[in-house]
Amino acid sequence: MSASIEVNGHTYQLPARPTVIVCIDGCEQEYINLAVRAGVAPFFASLASRGTVLTGDCVVPSFTNPNNLSIVTGVPPSVHGICGNFFYDAEAGEEVLMNDARYLRAPTVLAAAAQAGAKVAVVTAKDKLRALLGHGLQGICFSAEKADEATLEENGIDDVLARVGLPLPSVYSADLSEFVFAAGVALLKSDRPDLMYLSTTDYVQHKHAPGTPGANAFYAMIDGYLSDLEALGAVIGVTADHGMNAKTDALGKANILYLQQVLDDRFGADVTRVLLPITDPYVAHHGALGSYATVYVPAGTDQRTVHQAIAALPGIELVLDKRSACERFELPADRIGDLVVVSDRLTVIGTTPARHDLSGLDVPLRSHGGLSEQKVPLLFNRRMANLPASRLRNFSVLSLALNHAD
Amino acid sequence: MSASIEVNGHTYQLPARPTVIVCIDGCEQEYINLAVRAGVAPFFASLASRGTVLTGDCVVPSFTNPNNLSIVTGVPPSVHGICGNFFYDAEAGEEVLMNDARYLRAPTVLAAAAQAGAKVAVVTAKDKLRALLGHGLQGICFSAEKADEATLEENGIDDVLARVGLPLPSVYSADLSEFVFAAGVALLKSDRPDLMYLSTTDYVQHKHAPGTPGANAFYAMIDGYLSDLEALGAVIGVTADHGMNAKTDALGKANILYLQQVLDDRFGADVTRVLLPITDPYVAHHGALGSYATVYVPAGTDQRTVHQAIAALPGIELVLDKRSACERFELPADRIGDLVVVSDRLTVIGTTPARHDLSGLDVPLRSHGGLSEQKVPLLFNRRMANLPASRLRNFSVLSLALNHAD
Structure with missing residues (x-):
C-alpha cells in the first residue's frame, strides 16, 4: 500500500504497525486519574512515564455522534455534517434523525485507509453509530449490540459471538463496552487489522462518578484489554467523545x-x-x-x-x-x-x-453536551515527535497516532 | 432580647430555638449526593423530604475567607472588605495579609445578635478565621487548631479539650473539622447557645473526590454530628464557602x-x-x-x-x-x-x-477559586416559608435560617 493518504485536507501515514484508536464514550479525565489512584489501572498509569498524556478539546455539542464522526474524519461537524442525532427540517416541518450515512458529508480516514490497501476494522458498542462509522468502508464493521446479526456481506465478518467468546450483551450494560474491547483483542489476534477503531458506550459513566466502585471496575476492565492489545503489538491512541458531569443538587435531584x-x-x-x-x-x-x-x-x-x-x-x-x-x-x-x-x-x-x-x-x-464536558484525554502508548503547536482536539487522535507516534 | 436586629441593611429575627449554621469548607454538592448514595449519610438524605434543599452561589473568588465573612455579615466583599487572604498595598509596595480584623469593614450578624442579648458561639477549624469571625463578638469564639490555648478572657471559654473530650487535632487532618462538630455538640449540651456558627476546613476535599472512601467517611462523620445537633433541638442550616474540582489531567498532573x-x-x-x-x-x-x-x-x-x-x-x-x-x-x-x-x-x-x-x-x-466552584449546597432541617425570589447566595444562610425556617 502507498505510504500516505490525504483525507479531508489532512495527510495520514498508513500504519506500519497495527494501530488501535479507542474512543471511550464519556471519559471525563478524572475517571482514569482515580482508577490509577485506586491501583486498578496499571496500563494507564504507565503512560505517564513511557507514553504520551495530553488533553484535547472535543466538539461542542459534546455528544457521541458529532465527536465519533469528527474522530474518524479528522474534521469538525462543519465539514462532516453530523452535529447531533437530530436536526429540524424546517421545510418538511419535521425533526430528522441523522443516524443515516446519507447525512455524512465527508469520507472517513478509515475508508480511505482501506481504499489504499490497509486492513481496517471498526467495532462500536451501539448499532446507531455503525452505519456512519462504516460508511464507504471495505473492511470489518459491526456493533456489539447486534454482534449476533453480523454477516460477511454486510459487516465483513460473521460468527462474531463465537470469535469473541462472549454472549450478546444488553444494550444498557457495561458488558456492551467490554464486548467491544474483547472483539478488538480477538480481531487483532485473528485478522491483525492495520487500523482498528473501537468505540464504547457511556452507560457506566452516566451512572457512576469517577473513583467510585462501578467506575473503577469499568476502567480496570478497559485497562486489562488495552494491556492485551499492547501485548499484541498495537500502537494505541485513546480519546473520548466527551466528558461527563453530575447535573444534580446536593441530594441528587437533577437541575x-x-x-x-x-x-x-x-x-x-x-x-x-x-x-x-x-x-x-x-x-x-x-x-x-x-x-x-x-x-x-x-x-x-x-x-x-x-x-x-x-x-x-x-x-x-x-x-x-x-x-x-x-x-x-x-x-x-x-x-x-x-x-x-x-x-x-x-x-x-x-x-x-x-x-x-x-x-x-x-x-x-x-x-454532557456543554462546554463543561469539552476536555477529554488524549493518550498514547508511544512517545510523540513534533507535536503540533495548535490547539489539540480529540479528533487529532488519528493524525497523532499515525503521523507522530515514535 | 428584642425580636429582631438589623445588620448591614438586612433584618434578622433573633432565634427562638438554638440555631446552628454550618459552613462545610469546600463542599462541592456531589460530596453530599454521593455520601447519601453510598448510604452513609442518613441525616442529609432525610432533608430531601422533610427539610429544604437549595443551591446557592458563593462569592467569587471562591475562597474560604471572603465567603466565611460574607456568611457571617450577610453581605458581599464590597461591603465587608475581605476579598482574599492577601491584597497588594501599592503605596507601601507590599503584599498585605488580611487575616486581621482591622480589615473588616462591616459588623457581623453574630456580634449584633450577641449585642442584642443572644448567646452566641463560634468554632472554626483553623485559627486564621477566628479573629475575623469573632470580631466584636461577646460570646464564645475559638479554633480547633488552638483549642488548647483558649481562655475565658480571650475566647469566652476555657478547658476546651476536656469539654470536647478529644485531643488537639493536627491542622492538616480530617480530625480538625471533626473537632469543630464535636465542640458544637458539646457546647449545645452545656451552654445551649441561641446562635452557633461552625466552620470546617477543606483538607479532606482537597485530597478526596466525591464518593471515594476518604470523602464518604468524612461526610458520614459530619452526618452523625448534624444528627446529634438536631437531636438536641437545633435548627440547622448547612452551606459551604466554595465547591471543589479536580485540577488535573487524566494521569493526575496538575494543569x-x-x-x-x-x-x-x-x-x-x-x-x-x-x-x-x-x-x-x-x-x-x-x-x-x-x-x-x-x-x-x-x-x-x-x-x-x-x-x-x-x-x-x-x-x-x-x-x-x-x-x-x-x-x-x-x-x-x-x-x-x-x-x-x-x-x-x-x-x-x-x-x-x-x-x-x-x-x-x-x-x-x-x-477552587473560580466560577466553576461557585455552586454550593444550602440545606436546612426545616421547611422554608416565603423563599425570596432573588438569586440565592451562600451568605443568605443566616437570613433563611432565622427568618424563613418553619
Whole structure:
C-alpha cells in the first residue's frame, strides 16, 4: 500500500504497525486519574512515564455522534455534517434523525485507509453509530449490540459471538463496552487489522462518578484489554467523545431547565422550537437531558428578544446566534437552529416535563453536551515527535497516532 | 432580647430555638449526593423530604475567607472588605495579609445578635478565621487548631479539650473539622447557645473526590454530628464557602498556568504583579494554587494589551478589568488589582514554578477559586416559608435560617 493518504485536507501515514484508536464514550479525565489512584489501572498509569498524556478539546455539542464522526474524519461537524442525532427540517416541518450515512458529508480516514490497501476494522458498542462509522468502508464493521446479526456481506465478518467468546450483551450494560474491547483483542489476534477503531458506550459513566466502585471496575476492565492489545503489538491512541458531569443538587435531584416550557410561557405555545440533539432511541440512562440545545425562532418573532430571554435564565452558560455558533463550534449552518444554547456544568436542558421520561433514571443524573464536558484525554502508548503547536482536539487522535507516534 | 436586629441593611429575627449554621469548607454538592448514595449519610438524605434543599452561589473568588465573612455579615466583599487572604498595598509596595480584623469593614450578624442579648458561639477549624469571625463578638469564639490555648478572657471559654473530650487535632487532618462538630455538640449540651456558627476546613476535599472512601467517611462523620445537633433541638442550616474540582489531567498532573512567568516573558520581569489571594500560611494541601488571580498593571504598561494577552491563554475562563470585576463579583475596588483572572474548571493559576512548593501535594491537585466552584449546597432541617425570589447566595444562610425556617 502507498505510504500516505490525504483525507479531508489532512495527510495520514498508513500504519506500519497495527494501530488501535479507542474512543471511550464519556471519559471525563478524572475517571482514569482515580482508577490509577485506586491501583486498578496499571496500563494507564504507565503512560505517564513511557507514553504520551495530553488533553484535547472535543466538539461542542459534546455528544457521541458529532465527536465519533469528527474522530474518524479528522474534521469538525462543519465539514462532516453530523452535529447531533437530530436536526429540524424546517421545510418538511419535521425533526430528522441523522443516524443515516446519507447525512455524512465527508469520507472517513478509515475508508480511505482501506481504499489504499490497509486492513481496517471498526467495532462500536451501539448499532446507531455503525452505519456512519462504516460508511464507504471495505473492511470489518459491526456493533456489539447486534454482534449476533453480523454477516460477511454486510459487516465483513460473521460468527462474531463465537470469535469473541462472549454472549450478546444488553444494550444498557457495561458488558456492551467490554464486548467491544474483547472483539478488538480477538480481531487483532485473528485478522491483525492495520487500523482498528473501537468505540464504547457511556452507560457506566452516566451512572457512576469517577473513583467510585462501578467506575473503577469499568476502567480496570478497559485497562486489562488495552494491556492485551499492547501485548499484541498495537500502537494505541485513546480519546473520548466527551466528558461527563453530575447535573444534580446536593441530594441528587437533577437541575433541569425546561426551555421549551419557559419559551412557550413567554412567546406562546410552540412558537419557538427547542431541539435537543442528544435525543436518540436509547435515552433511558440520561432521559434525553444534556447541556446543549438549539432553538428555532420563526419569522415574526424577534430573535434578539428570545436570545436575551434565554441568556437571562439561571443555569445557562452561553447563548450564540447561528452565525457565532457555527464559527465558534464549527457547525453546519443548515443543521442547527437560529440559536445555540449551552447550560452550565450542573444543569441540563429539557423541553417540557411531559416530553421527558425520567423513569429510567434510577441514579442521580450525570450527563454532557456543554462546554463543561469539552476536555477529554488524549493518550498514547508511544512517545510523540513534533507535536503540533495548535490547539489539540480529540479528533487529532488519528493524525497523532499515525503521523507522530515514535 | 428584642425580636429582631438589623445588620448591614438586612433584618434578622433573633432565634427562638438554638440555631446552628454550618459552613462545610469546600463542599462541592456531589460530596453530599454521593455520601447519601453510598448510604452513609442518613441525616442529609432525610432533608430531601422533610427539610429544604437549595443551591446557592458563593462569592467569587471562591475562597474560604471572603465567603466565611460574607456568611457571617450577610453581605458581599464590597461591603465587608475581605476579598482574599492577601491584597497588594501599592503605596507601601507590599503584599498585605488580611487575616486581621482591622480589615473588616462591616459588623457581623453574630456580634449584633450577641449585642442584642443572644448567646452566641463560634468554632472554626483553623485559627486564621477566628479573629475575623469573632470580631466584636461577646460570646464564645475559638479554633480547633488552638483549642488548647483558649481562655475565658480571650475566647469566652476555657478547658476546651476536656469539654470536647478529644485531643488537639493536627491542622492538616480530617480530625480538625471533626473537632469543630464535636465542640458544637458539646457546647449545645452545656451552654445551649441561641446562635452557633461552625466552620470546617477543606483538607479532606482537597485530597478526596466525591464518593471515594476518604470523602464518604468524612461526610458520614459530619452526618452523625448534624444528627446529634438536631437531636438536641437545633435548627440547622448547612452551606459551604466554595465547591471543589479536580485540577488535573487524566494521569493526575496538575494543569498549572504560571501566569507571572507568562507575563514576565511578555512584558518584562516583574513589570506586572500577579497576586494569588489563596496564598496563606497553610498551603501544603493546595500549593497556593487556585483558579483565581488578580493582576496589578503599572502605569506605562498598556492594560488592554495585558488583558488580551491573558484572555488568549489556554485554561483561562474569564478576564475582567477592575471595574467590571467589582460590579460582577461585588468586590472592594481598593483591594484588588487592575485585572481579575479566573481559570477554567480544570486549571489553576500559579505565579512562577519557583514560588510554589508542590512537595506537599501527595495526591493529585483538587482546588477552587473560580466560577466553576461557585455552586454550593444550602440545606436546612426545616421547611422554608416565603423563599425570596432573588438569586440565592451562600451568605443568605443566616437570613433563611432565622427568618424563613418553619
